[in-house]
Amino acid sequence: xxxQAKEVTHYFGGLCAVSNFxxxxxxxxxxxxxxxxxxxxxxxxxxxxxxxxxSRGSIKIDGxxxxxxTPNQITALGIARTFQNIRLFKDLxxxxxxxxxxxxxxxxxxxxxxxxxxxYDAEEKRMAEHAMDxxxxxxxxxxxxxxxxNLPYGLQRRLEIAxxxxxxxxxxxxxxxxxxxxxNEIGQLMEFIGWIRKxxxxxxxxxxxxxxxxxxxCERLKVLDFGATxxxxxxxxIQNNPKVMEAYxxxxxxx
Amino acid sequence: xxxxxxxxxxxxxxxxxxxxxxxxxRKLLPILLVVGLLFSFAIPQFGLLNQYVVLIMIYVxxxxxxxxxxxxxxxxxxxxxxxxxxxxxxxxYVSAILTxxxxxxxxxxxxFPLVVIAGGVGAGLIGILVAVPSFKTxxxxxxxxxxxxxxxxxxxxxxxxxxGGPRGIPGVTLLxxxxxxxxxxxxxxxxxxxxxxxxxxRGVLSIREDEIASDLMSVNSRQVKxxxxxxxxxxxxxxxxxxxxxxQFISPRVFDIVKSTDILIMVYLGGIxxxxxxxxxxxxxxxxLEVLRPLGMWRMVxxxxxxxxxxxxxxxxxxxxxxxxxxxxxYDLFASKIWRKKKxxxxxxxx
Numbered sequence: 001x002x003x004q005a006k007e008v009t010h011y012f013g014g015l016c017a018v019s020n021f022x023x024x025x026x027x028x029x030x031x032x033x034x035x036x037x038x039x040x041x042x043x044x045x046x047x048x049x050x051x052x053x054x055s056r057g058s059i060k061i062d063g064x065x066x067x068x069x070t071p072n073q074i075t076a077l078g079i080a081r082t083f084q085n086i087r088l089f090k091d092l093x094x095x096x097x098x099x100x101x102x103x104x105x106x107x108x109x110x111x112x113x114x115x116x117x118x119x120y121d122a123e124e125k126r127m128a129e130h131a132m133d134x135x136x137x138x139x140x141x142x143x144x145x146x147x148x149x150n151l152p153y154g155l156q157r158r159l160e161i162a163x164x165x166x167x168x169x170x171x172x173x174x175x176x177x178x179x180x181x182x183x184n185e186i187g188q189l190m191e192f193i194g195w196i197r198k199x200x201x202x203x204x205x206x207x208x209x210x211x212x213x214x215x216x217x218c219e220r221l222k223v224l225d226f227g228a229t230x231x232x233x234x235x236x237x238i239q240n241n242p243k244v245m246e247a248y249x250x251x252x253x254x255x
Numbered sequence: 256x257x258x259x260x261x262x263x264x265x266x267x268x269x270x271x272x273x274x275x276x277x278x279x280x281r282k283l284l285p286i287l288l289v290v291g292l293l294f295s296f297a298i299p300q301f302g303l304l305n306q307y308v309v310l311i312m313i314y315v316x317x318x319x320x321x322x323x324x325x326x327x328x329x330x331x332x333x334x335x336x337x338x339x340x341x342x343x344x345x346x347x348y349v350s351a352i353l354t355x356x357x358x359x360x361x362x363x364x365x366x367f368p369l370v371v372i373a374g375g376v377g378a379g380l381i382g383i384l385v386a387v388p389s390f391k392t393x394x395x396x397x398x399x400x401x402x403x404x405x406x407x408x409x410x411x412x413x414x415x416x417x418x419g420g421p422r423g424i425p426g427v428t429l430l431x432x433x434x435x436x437x438x439x440x441x442x443x444x445x446x447x448x449x450x451x452x453x454x455x456x457r458g459v460l461s462i463r464e465d466e467i468a469s470d471l472m473s474v475n476s477r478q479v480k481x482x483x484x485x486x487x488x489x490x491x492x493x494x495x496x497x498x499x500x501x502x503q504f505i506s507p508r509v510f511d512i513v514k515s516t517d518i519l520i521m522v523y524l525g526g527i528x529x530x531x532x533x534x535x536x537x538x539x540x541x542x543x544l545e546v547l548r549p550l551g552m553w554r555m556v557x558x559x560x561x562x563x564x565x566x567x568x569x570x571x572x573x574x575x576x577x578x579x580x581x582x583x584x585x586y587d588l589f590a591s592k593i594w595r596k597k598k599x600x601x602x603x604x605x606x
Contacts, residue, residue, distance in 0.1 A: 089464035104473035113453035128590040144591035
């Protein structure tokens with residue numbers, strides 16, 4: 001088992017944002033988390049990545065406890081994510097955006113950095129080439145020296161995924177990757193997600209509202225509502241689950 | 256007569272183009288460094304310029320060290336520290352105590368580089384203490400913390416009789432010479448540039464852009480902030496040591512909030528997140544203050560006014576977030592082009 005979340009619970013003040021969240025993730029799975037707005041989906045991502053510290057419960061990757069670790073430690077252990085509203089380093093170049101994600105793998109120490117000694121030259125070269133190779137995979141190599149805020153929206157989304165992959169993750173968390181895309185682009189995104197999963201040997205958890213994408217590529221779904229897990233199972237089962245329909249559409253609805 | 260304005264404009268444009276050409280020519284920099292070093296020796300040796308001008312040049316140098324090091328925190332990291340004069344005070348006092356009380360007078364000129372480093376190390380150690388609250392607080396709150404730090408430094412010095420208390424230390428030997436100032440400016444700029452163009456430095460930039468995203472991209476923000484504060488305060492200490500040994504008299508009053516404000520003005524005038532900006536800011540500010548001396552108190556009205564106008568029309572300063580190619584390491588400048596060329600060669604040989 002790659003990732004195991006057990007009875008994870010989180011409170012904001014007196015409000016229970018996530019209660020008893022369980023998740024067992026096998027390597028190479030693609031799991032979707034869906035639910036109405038405010039159901040606690042992004043909070044789950046924030047708990048896994050250490051932005052929030054879970055009030056209760058445990059989250060383990062390869063048996064290593066994550067609760068209590070800082071986000072940068074968790075990322076170095078192999079969990080990377082993208083954000084619901086793009087959070088690139090806007091004023092920095094596309095290349096720098098990707099290079100920064102190499103931080104935990106940088107092999108020179110501060111003294112070498114201050115005087116440009118020892119491993120500095122070789123490492124800088126390795127990191128720049130690695131970043132450029134990664135950008136080329138995402139067809140962003142021609143924008144390498146452009147400030148990332150100048151890229152069009154679609155490319156910014158792609159750059160965010162490239163940046164996340166530069167941390168060399170085992171698990172990728174995608175927070176609404178299809179937000180703001182038209183049906184045509186969503187089709188491309190579905191292929192793209194499948195492709196990076198194979199290419200980078202990834203396990204993926206994704207949050208999404210676009211039912212076409214969720215039903216099309218997720219192997220397993222979890223439905224959250226008011227922080228509680230409402231249902232889980234294969235996309236087919238979820239589609240016909242009366243409780244889920246009720247949460248989304250009110251009683252008597254049809255998904 | 257109608258032709259006049261357009262011809263002036265033309266001249267300005269041509270000057271601008273020339274300037275652009277000079278600052279983007281990287282081969283010029285080593286030449287300038289050697290020439291600068293030679294002149295810094297020759298000017299006082301042969302009395303090429305009068306004492307007053309040499310003194311101003313030394314102050315320009317010290318101010319460059321101050322603004323470049325503060326830019327690391329306020330510009331590159333995007334924090335707001337007003338405590339820079341405090342670190343300067345630590346450096347000044349540590350070095351002045353060493354030269355007036357510890358080291359024999361005949362040895363002092365020989366040991367001066369070590370004394371300056373000692374001032375820097377003293378300030379750097381205090382910098383670690385100030386870095387700790389920066390893990391928890393940001394922005395306005397960190398500004399308050401650094402302001403408090405400045406007050407503490409001043410009060411502590413005022414209350415220690417052994418180092419003169421509020422009267423300060425008089426009779427510090429004049430040891431800061433033009434060559435030493437020049438050398439320390441070059442070291443400061445070089446080290447800070449090196450830091451900025453390493454992955455630690457990029458970590459500093461990413462904290463300015465988005466601290467949460469930066470943490471989630473595996474940047475160890477504690478390590479990065481600690482490094483930035485230590486380096487910044489070390490060089491503030493170096494500047495303080497040089498300052499003490501040119502002013503020849505230091506007292507707690509010299510290092511008050513006004514001194515910090517002066518450094519802040521240099522940083523924001525020159526441009527945040529830019530080494531070229533820090534240098535320009537320090538040069539313009541120091542020289543302008545001297546040129547405007549005949550205006551008396553009115554220059555203290557004019558300078559802030561310049562700053563207000565600048566903040567409205569150019570909020571990031573003259574060079575904000577931009578850099579002369581002089582200061583960018585060669586590989587960093589061409590990394591993407593080198594990669595592209597390599598790739599093309601590989602593709603060509605494959606087909």
